[in-house]
Amino acid sequence: MNTLAIETGIEPEYENALIQSAKDIGWAIELVRHVPFAHVFEGASQALLQNPNVWFHGDITACKSAQAETAWQVHAPWEALRCTNYYDILYDRILNQDWSLTSIRGMKEDQAWLYEKSGMAEDDTLLFRPDGNDKVFSGTLVSRPDFDQAYKLVTFFDPDPEEAVIAARPQVIKAEARFLVVGGKLITGSYYRTGGQVVRLEAPPSLMAIGQEMLMFCLAKGYDPAPSWVLDLAETPEGWRIIEVGASSCCGLYKCDTDAFMRALDALPSPM
DSSP states (O other): OOEEEEOOSSOHHHHHHHHHHHHHTTOEEEEOEEETTTTEEETOOHHHHTOTTEEEEOOHHHHHHHHHHOOOBOOOOTTTTSHHHHTTTTGGGBSOOSEEEEEHHHHHHTHHIIIIISSOOBTTEEEEEESSTTOSSOOEEEEGGGHHHHHHHHTTTOOOTTOEEEEEOOOOOSEEEEEEEETTEEEEEEEEEETTEEEEEEOOHHHHHHHHHHHHHHHHTTOOOSSEEEEEEEEETTEEEEEEEEEGGGOOOTTOOHHHHHHHHHTSOOOO
16 A cells, blocks of 8 residues: 655645545555654654655655655655756746856855846846755845845855855746646646735646646656656746746645645556
8 A cells, every 4th residue: 555654734734635635545644753853753663664655745854864764755856956957958948047056155255246247136136046956045036235134044054155056137927836747747736926925726727738838848858857746837927937846745735636646646656
């Protein structure tokens, strides 16, 4: 029997929906509690930890521990999800086409070049986001007058100063949507922001068609990083663009169809 091991407490609405969807197709459910820094799952038996027919969903730190300490299926291929590993491949449809690579240290040291000489800044504002999808800090728009305060927040938890960072020209975004891909197929989608407001709306057929077109572009370029993964899109004045790709094992599901998602996971080839 397949099992959903899930760390709850992040967003109960979609977690409860995912649990119910897994139950409806006959999966067992294991509610697990990850202990940060100890890299253990409290109360989990050795049999559970070594069961490869377990699919895990939790936060980023828990996913990394599960990858290191268990036999579970964790769909989070961190290297393939680095911007520097797919920006060039998917360049024609990427939102942040005008970008430079720096580091957390370089944000400070290269500040003048980034704002003045690169020509990327819009109204003295830049987007800074980590290269990696494991989010050592949250991507943020930083105006030059507010840089020092923003940098304090970026470095608050003492990340590696050499961690790669993308600096990009800000873009006008009208709406944002998330799609779940399983086995190379677009399964479900959800708006999660429109008009600058957070929303939770299931994707209508017209939006699913846009997601399908973007997925076909990714697949044509040879980009299909995991058995299941996340494709995030932004609507701009010039049309829809790829914001980023992500890990399905630690993503927010918003109003995605969890029934369709679990059925698709269930249909994946068994790891054994």
